[in-house]
Amino acid sequence: MKPAFNKILKKEIPQILPLVQRHMENQFSDEVLIERFNEMFDQNYECFGIYSEEKLIGVFGLWFMTRHYAGRSCEPDHIFIEEAYRNKGIGKKLFDFIYNYALEKGCETSELNSYVSNYRSHKFYLNEGYVIKGYHFIKNL
Template sequence: MNLAFNKILKEDIPQILPLIQRLMENQFSDEILLERFTEMFTQNYECFGIYLDEKLIGVFGMWFMTRHYAGRSCEPDHIYIDESYRNLGIGKKLFEFIYDYAGKKGCETSELNSYVSNYRSHKFYLNEGYVIKGYHFLKKL
């Protein structure tokens, strides 16, 4: 398996939008997602494509910040692997990459959010050693 995690540049955002749309179940237009990702690229955010034999099969991002309760931290975000490539060990290899990459950037911890209804991801993250520390609240302004 020739697996690679390659950084996505701002000009390549349109390539990942179909995967983000599947993850988000088409909640937002491509225009809104393009606008939001373009802004994200100006912040402490990095985006990567997941490539198998040079074919884009997934996407994920990482936020970098310092938290008073966790120190320097990496937050994996919007992790999506195409359904036909799941259960092949790619997620495990992905998180090995994330831990190594974040460690090289001086991170002490990793934290993430997962949708309440995404039970398969909960099991995966618990097996990765993540612990549930709280709830994520959202309010539209």
């Protein structure tokens, strides 16, 4: 299977909401997510759909920033692939795309966060050469 990774435009946010909602287990309303995505699109963020023969089967975002400890970096975010399309090599192709895209944009590193309970992703990321450097903390204000 040869997936396509196509950029999602700000006006296309509603197309990705069902996938993001499933990924996040419907923690927030569509209205809250639309508001947040609109703001994200105005920052150093890009969104992509994962397609199989024109069908949207996944979504992911990329953040671009410069960090004192990592240089120019690309951070993959909210990666979701429909269950029926998992374990078919799409993740490997996706990350090859991300690395090449990040290099084209001048990135030196890639870093990401993964939910503590998402053990399958941990194995995948470790196999991709990521190393665990720390913990990600969050506090509601």
